Amino acid sequence: MKLNRRQFVGASAGIAASTLAAPSLYAASHGGKPKVVVIGGGAGGATTARYINKDSDGAIDVTLVEPTRTYYTCFFSNLYIGGFRTIESLAHSYGGIASEGVNVVHDYAVGVDRDAKTVTLASGDTLMYDRLVMSPGIDFVDxxxxxxxxxxxxxxxxxxxxxxxxxxxxxxxxxxxxxxxxxxxxxxxxxxxxxxxxxxxxxxxxxxxxxxxxxxxxxxxxxxxxxxxxxxxxxxxxxxxxxxxxxxxxxxxxxxxxxxxxxxxxxxxxxxxxxxxxxIPAMKAGVICERAGLTDGNWAPVDGRTMVSRMDENVHILGDACAQGDMPKSGFSANSQAKVAAMAVRGALTDSKVFPAKFSNTCWSLIAPDDGVKVGAAYEANEEKIASVDSFISQTGEDAALRKATYEESVGWYEGITSDIFG
The missing domain is CATH 3.50.50.60 (FAD/NAD(P)-binding domain)
Structure with missing residues (x-):
């Protein structure tokens, strides 16, 4: 089956969020729009920014901080090395996100003051937030x-x-x-x-x-x-x-x-x-998490029910940077976690309804032309972690037609998820 954009987004629509904290009546107590800053414009951050902005119908002021103007997906980059894709096919801009109303700032986030609720940029500018979302990806262990x-x-x-x-x-x-x-x-x-x-x-x-x-x-x-x-x-x-x-x-x-x-x-x-x-060295959460004091040394622990930091109730951390339980660090996982975080943030800031957190992930790999394999699972969050509840994997000895179909499914997924991330 070749998964297209509409099928992917439709399947993803069932991935909702929960929050155990009482929703904040921000507008009543402060006036004006609540502010959300999202650090990192990859599968986690860009998706979160889009969904908070879209689902709040403009009720939340969303700023996405990402240094690069063109984002190249790590997923499918191996296929470029193998000659199955061009480098241009991995490149995505932030024009679609900006046109939807997200304030896209191309700069590096270099500091977080969690007491003042501010993010400092390399340019020297400071952004204020009511909720901070961090999805900075990985850095390498020295x-x-x-x-x-x-x-x-x-x-x-x-x-x-x-x-x-x-x-x-x-x-x-x-x-x-x-x-x-x-x-x-x-x-x-x-x-x-x-x-x-x-x-x-x-x-x-x-x-x-x-x-x-x-x-x-x-x-x-x-x-x-x-x-x-x-x-x-x-x-x-x-x-x-x-x-x-x-x-x-x-x-x-x-x-x-x-x-x-x-x-x-x-x-x-x-x-x-x-x-x-x-x-390929050992990895850790993007360094901004460490600077913000939100890691256990290498990774940032979170409550998977909301993707909120275990160290700060006003910060949500997702994607490769977080320690959440059973989910692998992948683009699909980050996109799935982003929708949970987006609904939790929206619920907390606008008093809107939230739903129990559910997640999914599939990782496809290409071994040779038309020889695709996959592994994946469905997940649910509990107090302790995000836990796998059902899983699947390709089997050795599968016939060529099935392996070809698996590869074609991955191509459809790529088109669907990148549209979901970048608009």
């Missing part, structure tokens, strides 16, 4: 991969923030010498898009099979197992036999260092000369 930091990202790209990093990594792969080696340092849990590194390996293998078939792929992985492992390993054996070697923790995949100047990868003391090295 020192997670010895020898690598963000100053080395041009020599050893992470490509886990899409756009120029994706273009750079693909260019490096295409420039590899005949029979060269592509290496990946995979991240430890938890991280953005659990199947993402392994879909990327599939797409790199597809590209090399066409352009450099004697090349090798080496994965240094600190995890004993990974998302969709059986599906990926089946696909690699079928489509890219002999090309891919994964070294897990039993053989030193958790003891890795790199030298970007020498282009070497050292695994448990053994030095490997490589031609391209994709370093």
């Amino acid at each position: 020192g997670a991969v010895p020898g690598w930091d963000v100053t080395a990202q041009n020599k050893m790209p992470h490509a886990y923030k899409a756009g120029s990093q994706s273009e750079l990594l693909k260019a490096q792969i295409e420039a590899m010498p005949e029979g060269g080696t592509f290496a990946m340092v995979a991240p430890p849990n938890p991280y953005r898009c659990p199947p993402g590194p392994y879909e990327r390996i599939s797409m790199v293998a597809h590209l090399l099979k066409e352009t450099n078939p004697t090349a090798k792929i080496l994965i240094a992985d600190p995890k004993e197992k990974f998302s969709k492992q059986g599906l990926f390993e089946e696909g690699w054996n079928t489509h890219y036999s002999g090309m891919i070697e994964r070294i897990g923790p039993d053989f030193g995949g958790n003891n890795v260092e790199v030298n970007p100047d020498e282009m070497t990868l050292t695994i448990d003391g053994t030095v490997e000369n490589v031609d391209v090295c994709n370093v």
Whole structure:
């Protein structure tokens, strides 16, 4: 089934929010419109801004803070590396959101004063809020991969923030010498898009099979197992036999260092000369969450019933940055959580009705042309966390027609969700 925009948005309409706090009668006590500031214009933040603005019918003043004028989705960026999409097809502007009435500010949020309820921008401007929504995505843990930091990202790209990093990594792969080696340092849990590194390996293998078939792929992985492992390993054996070697923790995949100047990868003391090295470090919530004092060290704990911070009842945190329970860090999850947060915010500020929080997520991956697989679940929130209540996953040995249909479904989903996020 190819999921189109209307089907996706219709299915998403059932995802509603709850709040256990009594709704605020803001207008009666303060006069004028309540103000909401949303930090981060990705799948979580942009969706929240759109839905608060749309569903409040202009009763709430919504400001979206996002530094980039063109947003490149991380989801589907691996398909660009594999040659299945153009970089332009991943690019989205904020014109649609602005035309709907959201105040879009292209700047960096550099500080939050939770007592004064203000957000400071890099320009020096200050924004006041009654409710703050934070969806800043991920940053990297300092020192997670010895020898690598963000100053080395041009020599050893992470490509886990899409756009120029994706273009750079693909260019490096295409420039590899005949029979060269592509290496990946995979991240430890938890991280953005659990199947993402392994879909990327599939797409790199597809590209090399066409352009450099004697090349090798080496994965240094600190995890004993990974998302969709059986599906990926089946696909690699079928489509890219002999090309891919994964070294897990039993053989030193958790003891890795790199030298970007020498282009070497050292695994448990053994030095490997490589031609391209994709370093995906350990991750944490976007740094603005840490500056606001809303993390447990790496992630921002929230109550999944409203996506409200466990440290501040006036701040909602969602998407990759939050620690919420069972949901993976994905674009679909962020979009789903955004609708819960938007309804909770609207209920608190306008005394409108809210509903019990329900969520869904599906992660599709492409292994080879028309060989798509997926994993997903439905979720409900309780006092402790967002909990999985029903799940599904593609099976090994599926026929080609089903795998093709799964891939086509993912293409339809992409068109639907990006329309839902950006208008």
